[in-house]
Amino acid sequence: MPQPEPASVAPALGSYLLFAHEPYYPADAHEINTTVVAAASLLHPRVRQPDGARIHDLLVRGRRPGEIVPLSTLTHELDGGARWPELGNWEAVTEDLLQLVRDHDCDALSLGLPEIARALVCAGPRSEVQAVDPASGTRRVYGPAERLEVLVEVGRLLARVEAGSPLWPGSGLPPGSSTDST
16 A cells, blocks of 8 residues: 655645835846745745744744735734734845845746736735726726735746746755745
């Protein structure tokens, strides 16, 4: 009878962190303004610690396998950001993550989200974003349903990127951290 593979060998579908940042333009000149990394990337030795580990713990706790969690969702869960100082410096951590991505020291899904989509993932899970058409003056309100649509589309893109191989969180991680238990 076949034996199950040990947990350390079997691939695990962990959580992902999605964060927006100042746009940059790689060689192909396509704007990159949002990035998705495997949660385990927060444990990378080049990421500010223990801040990265604390954010990682919040990110993976109680999530569904494969869930993409925007940084703004964590902010919402931390009383609108009031409790960030208890966890760590999210700005330094995301700067470190972005540098890892740009140095090719971890895998990522780098995106150039349109303005409204980016605003939605930067807003909390129950927030609304209003857009005004300058020509007509009409307003359009985008809310949680449209935010979910953006996250579903990001999930589709991530699935294509990960076809055959999950995002690599980088080298030098603590033992057992390349697969997140949720």
